[in-house]
Structure formats: C-alpha cells, structure tokens
Amino acid sequence: xxxxxxxxxxxxxxxxxxxxxxxxxxxxxxxxxxxxxxxxxxxxxxxxxxxxxxxxxxxxxxxxxxxxxxxxxxxxxxxxxxxxxxxxxxxxxxxxxxxxxxxxxxxxxxxxxxxxxxxxxxxxxxxxxxxxxxxxxxxxxxxxxxxxxxxxxxxxxxxxxxxxxxxxxxxxxxxxxxxxxxxxxxxxxxxxxxxxxxxxxxxxxxxxxxxxxxxxxxxxxxxxxxxxxxxxxxxxxxxxxxxxxxxxxxxxxxxxxxxxxxxxxxxxxxxxxxxxxxxxxxx
Numbered sequence: 001x002x003x004x005x006x007x008x009x010x011x012x013x014x015x016x017x018x019x020x021x022x023x024x025x026x027x028x029x030x031x032x033x034x035x036x037x038x039x040x041x042x043x044x045x046x047x048x049x050x051x052x053x054x055x056x057x058x059x060x061x062x063x064x065x066x067x068x069x070x071x072x073x074x075x076x077x078x079x080x081x082x083x084x085x086x087x088x089x090x091x092x093x094x095x096x097x098x099x100x101x102x103x104x105x106x107x108x109x110x111x112x113x114x115x116x117x118x119x120x121x122x123x124x125x126x127x128x129x130x131x132x133x134x135x136x137x138x139x140x141x142x143x144x145x146x147x148x149x150x151x152x153x154x155x156x157x158x159x160x161x162x163x164x165x166x167x168x169x170x171x172x173x174x175x176x177x178x179x180x181x182x183x184x185x186x187x188x189x190x191x192x193x194x195x196x197x198x199x200x201x202x203x204x205x206x207x208x209x210x211x212x213x214x215x216x217x218x219x220x221x222x223x224x225x226x227x228x229x230x231x232x233x234x235x236x237x238x239x240x241x242x243x244x245x246x247x248x249x250x251x252x253x254x255x256x257x258x259x260x261x262x263x264x265x266x267x268x269x270x271x272x273x274x275x276x277x278x279x280x281x282x283x
Contacts, residue, residue, distance in 0.1 A: 178225030220264035
C-alpha cells in the first residue's frame with residue numbers, strides 16, 4: 001500500500017494535552033507517526049514547539065488541513081503548517097569568487113544527498129560560470145559596482161522572484177539590505193567564516209591569527225538586516241596552533257564552512273528548523 005510522508009510543524013502557547021491531541025488526531029485518520037520532537041521554552045507559561053513526521057494513505061489526506069485547523073489548531077491557539085516530504089524546496093545559491101561551499105552544495109545535490117532542487121546560481125563575478133554550468137545549473141552574473149549597489153540588488157531580486165523557496169549565500173561577499181530581504185520574501189541562509197559572535201564582518205582569519213586563537217570555526221545563520229546577527233542555525237570548530245599561517249587557517253576554515261553550511265541547508269529543507277526569539281531550534 002502506498003503512503004505519503006507529511007510533516008506537521010506547530011508552535012503555540014504551552015499547555016497540557018497538545019501532544020496527546022495531535023497524536024490522537026493523526027491516529028484517528030489512519031496516520032502512523034515516524035518522528036516526533038517537541039520543546040517547551042519554559043516549564044510553565046512558555047512557548048511550545050513540535051515537529052512530527054508521519055505517513056498517511058493518499059486517500060486519507062483530503063480535508064486534513066481544514067480538519068486539523070478546526071479540531072486542534074484553533075482550540076490550542078496554534079501557528080502551524082503541513083508540508084509534503086516529496087515537494088522539495090527550490091534553492092537559489094549566491095556566490096562570489098570562492099567555490100568551496102558552492103561546489104560542495106552542488107556535489108551533494110547531484111548525488112541526491114540534498115533533498116532540494118537547485119534552480120540557479122548567481123554571482124557578482126564571472127569566475128564560477130564554467131564550474132556551475134558543468135553541473136547543469138543556470139548561472140547568472142549580476143555585477144555589483146560600488147556606485148550602483150541598489151540597482152544590482154534590484155536586478156538580483158527580480159532574477160530570484162518566484163524561482164526559489166530558500167536563498168543560500170555560499171560565500172557571497174556582499175551585504176544584502178533589509179529592502180532586498182523584504183522583496184525576495186524567502187529565508188536566506190549565510191555561512192560566516194568565523195565562530196560568531198566573535199570576529200563578525202570581513203577578514204576574520206587575519207584577526208583570529210592576530211589574537212592567537214586556538215580554535216577557529218564557522219557559523220551558519222539566517223540573514224537579517226543586521227550584519228551577521230541573524231539567528232544561528234549551526235556552528236563547528238577545528239583546533240589550530242601558533243604555527244598556523246593565515247593561509248592554513250583559511251584552508252582549515254574552508255573545511256568547516258562546507259560542512260556547517262551543508263547541515264544548515266539540509267535541516268532547513270527537511271523542515272527541522274524552528275525560530276524562537278533570536279534562536280533556532282533544530283529538531
């Protein structure tokens with residue numbers, strides 16, 4: 001018997017009985033829960049978050065959303081959504097000159113390890129064109145001149161309109177304005193080559209070496225109008241020593257950047273990330 005895999009994402013004021021009500025609702029419709037994760041921000045009076053993945057027969061899906069809204073969501077004051085695991089998210093990748101994060105994502109996508117559809121790559125430089133087209137992905141160059149940043153952002157936003165559900169900055173070395181983020185209207189994930197909140201902005205490896213750090217890292221976060229201050233999704237580190245040059249730190253950091261960004265994108269595409277205040281819950 002064929003079944004569909006769906007996900008239910010919920011946030012609501014915490015109160016007794018939410019998990020029981022959701023589980024009973026799914027059980028009565030013949031669904032089988034595969035995964036269920038939940039988190040409460042405070043033991044009493046906090047905010048409740050839930051992600052569940054379940055299978056259900058296609059013929060039992062009719063009216064599921066309307067029934068859930070009436071029977072569960074409204075009484076509990078929920079914000080909620082269903083998603084179909086088969087409907088993969090469309091990703092647009094922005095990059096500049098560095099290729100390590102971009103190629104890693106394209107490689108995972110081509111091997112079927114990234115449950116997404118890479119629709120296009122855009123860059124403010126032409127150097128990655130052959131690399132991208134070699135993967136069979138459309139490449140668009142959108143130059144950014146210092147005296148015409150607003151025009152370039154407008155061109156880029158028009159290019160992305162309707163083409164993606166997620167934008168990934170794979171070492172895209174341009175600051176995106178709040179107006180751009182509002183216009184594109186989809187989440188944007190960035191990889192910062194530093195263990196935020198330390199060393200925000202440009203040149204973190206040089207500053208890390210000057211400070212004699214013993215660990216360097218990378219941070220994947222959602223992009224907001226405030227530079228490098230968006231909610232953190234994932235971080236990782238690698239040990240260094242006084243013997244490491246700046247070039248060595250850059251090479252070591254590139255390894256961390258690739259894996260941290262890939263995990264963040266993978267989790268987002270699987271609906272495993274829920275935002276709470278300025279934090280990200282990873283289910």
